[in-house]
Amino acid sequence: DAGITQSPRHKVTETGTPVTLRCHQTENHRYMYWYRQDPGHGLRLIHYSYGVKDTDKGEVSDGYSVSRSKTEDFLLTLESATSSQTSVYFCAISESPENSPLHFGNGTRLTVT
Amino acid sequence: RKEVEQDPGPFNVPEGATVAFNCTYSNSASQSFFWYRQDCRKEPKLLMSVYSSGNEDGRFTAQLNRASQYISLLIRDSKLSDSATYLCVVTSNQAGTALIFGKGTTLSVSS
Numbered sequence: 001d002a003g004i005t006q007s008p009r010h011k012v013t014e015t016g017t018p019v020t021l022r023c024h025q026t027e028n029h030r031y032m033y034w035y036r037q038d039p040g041h042g043l044r045l046i047h048y049s050y051g052v053k054d055t056d057k058g059e060v061s062d063g064y065s066v067s068r069s070k071t072e073d074f075l076l077t078l079e080s081a082t083s084s085q086t087s088v089y090f091c092a093i094s095e096s097p098e099n100s101p102l103h104f105g106n107g108t109r110l111t112v113t
Numbered sequence: 114r115k116e117v118e119q120d121p122g123p124f125n126v127p128e129g130a131t132v133a134f135n136c137t138y139s140n141s142a143s144q145s146f147f148w149y150r151q152d153c154r155k156e157p158k159l160l161m162s163v164y165s166s167g168n169e170d171g172r173f174t175a176q177l178n179r180a181s182q183y184i185s186l187l188i189r190d191s192k193l194s195d196s197a198t199y200l201c202v203v204t205s206n207q208a209g210t211a212l213i214f215g216k217g218t219t220l221s222v223s224s
Binding site for chain 1: 144145147149154155156157158159162200202204212214215216217
């Protein structure tokens with residue numbers, strides 16, 4: 001399995017608090033992604049990165065920010081968590097999005113109360 | 114037309130059955146195609162890539178029909194352990210956001 005670690009695995013937080021999720025890879029892949037998965041919606045892209053300090057928005061980026069200061073780490077921040085951000089968050093990595101598959105971390109289950 | 118469409122199922126089949134899933138995609142320029150498997154409360158995992166000539170991996174066969182813009186996954190001799198959600202994935206035409214996921218087809222294999 002690809003070396004991807006997400007932390008924390010589970011988190012419960014209150015509305016309005018900031019939350020940061022971490023994704024760490026040991027594969028030295030250039031591309032990293034954050035997805036959320038909700039019933040009825042499937043996997044939806046939040047933000048992605050194509051290199052250190054190079055990031056862009058995905059389909060559902062509102063309320064989220066990201067940072068990538070090192071190749072191996074990609075952070076997802078919820079500046080002020082809302083109940084609609086209760087979800088399962090997956091990080092993924094890829095060598096080349098045009099023709100390589102994604103490899104996923106094992107997810108972070110976030111509950112905002 | 115949605116970018117990637119799958120029949121959500123569920124497909125309920127007995128052990129030993131053959132089952133097939135189809136997936137249609139809208140971007141005729143898509144170049145790469147994959148099937149992923151996702152178990153309940155787990156991350157998606159790559160099952161197999163789909164090549165133009167079709168490809169087989171044990172009991173699993175994937176095929177691509179570019180003219181009709183669909184890919185298929187055939188599972189022969191179903192096992193209980195095949196119960197999962199199967200996600201169809203295709204490349205998009207947007208740089209960086211290159212992979213588009215279907216919502217998945219749920220398979221339940223019973224004894």
